[in-house]
Amino acid sequence: MKKPFLFIGMALLLAEFIYSIPLKVSWTEGSILVKTGSEWKPLEIGTTADSSSVIQLKKDSFAEFTYAGGKLVLSAEGIYTLDKLLANANKQQQERSTVLSKVGKLVTNKIPASTTVAGVRGSEQDSASGIDWITDEDSSPSQPDPAADAYRLLQNGAYPEAAAAFARLIPNAPDSVKTEYQYSQAWCLASANDLVGAIKLLRVMPASGPFTIQRALLLARLNLEIGAIPEAIQVLESVRLSPELETDDRVLVQGMLQEARALKSQ
Numbered sequence: 001m002k003k004p005f006l007f008i009g010m011a012l013l014l015a016e017f018i019y020s021i022p023l024k025v026s027w028t029e030g031s032i033l034v035k036t037g038s039e040w041k042p043l044e045i046g047t048t049a050d051s052s053s054v055i056q057l058k059k060d061s062f063a064e065f066t067y068a069g070g071k072l073v074l075s076a077e078g079i080y081t082l083d084k085l086l087a088n089a090n091k092q093q094q095e096r097s098t099v100l101s102k103v104g105k106l107v108t109n110k111i112p113a114s115t116t117v118a119g120v121r122g123s124e125q126d127s128a129s130g131i132d133w134i135t136d137e138d139s140s141p142s143q144p145d146p147a148a149d150a151y152r153l154l155q156n157g158a159y160p161e162a163a164a165a166f167a168r169l170i171p172n173a174p175d176s177v178k179t180e181y182q183y184s185q186a187w188c189l190a191s192a193n194d195l196v197g198a199i200k201l202l203r204v205m206p207a208s209g210p211f212t213i214q215r216a217l218l219l220a221r222l223n224l225e226i227g228a229i230p231e232a233i234q235v236l237e238s239v240r241l242s243p244e245l246e247t248d249d250r251v252l253v254q255g256m257l258q259e260a261r262a263l264k265s266q
Contacts, residue, residue: 021051021086023065023072027196030061032074055080062196073195076228084266085227092225099221100191102252103214107184110151146173147181154188163188163197183211187218195222213244220256224263232260 025047033040035054043055043063056079057063065072065082070089074080150165166185173181182205189198202219205211216239223232236257239245245253 021067021069023049023051023053023067023082025049025063026066026071027062027064029063029196031058032056032061032063033058049082051082051086053082055082062200064196071193071195073199073226074228075196075199075226076223076231078227080227096190096221096225099217099252100187102248103217104187104191106211106214107151107154107187110154110184147177147184150181150184154184159188159192160194163192163194179206179209179211183215186215190218190222195226198222199226207238213239213242213249217249217252217256220253220260224256224260227263229260229264233257233264236260 025043025045028043028045032043033056034043034049035041035056040056043049049055049065051067055063055074057074057077059077061075061077063074067086069086070093072082072085072089074085147166147169150162150169153159153162153165163185166181166188170178170181170185182201186198186201186205189195189201199219199222202215202222205215207215216235220232220235223229223235236253240253240257
């Protein structure tokens with residue numbers, strides 16, 4: 001009678017081996033550990049983990065894994081089983097596309113403004129530090145919007161290049177447009193599948209202002225995708241009762257809150 005049970009056990013082990021997905025550690029930042037037996041060991045860039053691995057992230061840490069079907073990112077303190085995240089990966093990516101379309105209207109339909117313009121000094125045309133920012137009282141219609149090229153790249157679908165263009169503008173931009181450029185860069189990074197870069201930027205953006213709702217919706221969606229459920233709930237709760245929420249935004253917030261609470265209870 002022992003042989004059938006032995007055979008079943010071996011079959012289960014073989015099935016786990018066959019269906020485990022190898023993931024390459026493409027990026028780490030901070031303290032990331034992988035459970036090996038009863039011990040936790042550091043996870044290094046360039047090594048491989050399989051989908052049954054249990055990963056621990058310490059505070060302010062990031063990990064990025066690549067596999068045949070795409071990319072998996074972890075960015076919040078906690079313990080994660082990669083299998084659980086991979087099981088919902090395709091659905092989460094589809095949900096991200098929906099939210100990107102929703103919260104991207106402010107940037108994808110952007111017409112470069114003429115109220116904040118810039119002049120370029122001498123030979124410093126490729127540097128944002130070489131831009132003289134000019135406000136309303138100094139502007140003239142013939143002077144270009146410094147973000148025109150960045151928005152053109154965005155609208156043409158060149159998201160990595162657009163994100164880089166916004167990054168060059170941000171350090172010296174006046175406060176009146178800095179948050180807009182930060183959000184535009186984060187949206188481009190998320191669209192380019194650079195979730196680590198997008199999440200980092202969204203986290204440091206002001207939690208209030210003209211992009212409050214868009215920032216919250218996008219950050220929450222990315223948090224749900226990477227398994228950072230407590231942060232997703234916190235961000236959604238911060239805007240749930242906002243009078244600025246439109247009806248469809250309110251439905252989206254409620255839907256993501258229900259999803260987050262369901263995931264938290266698993």
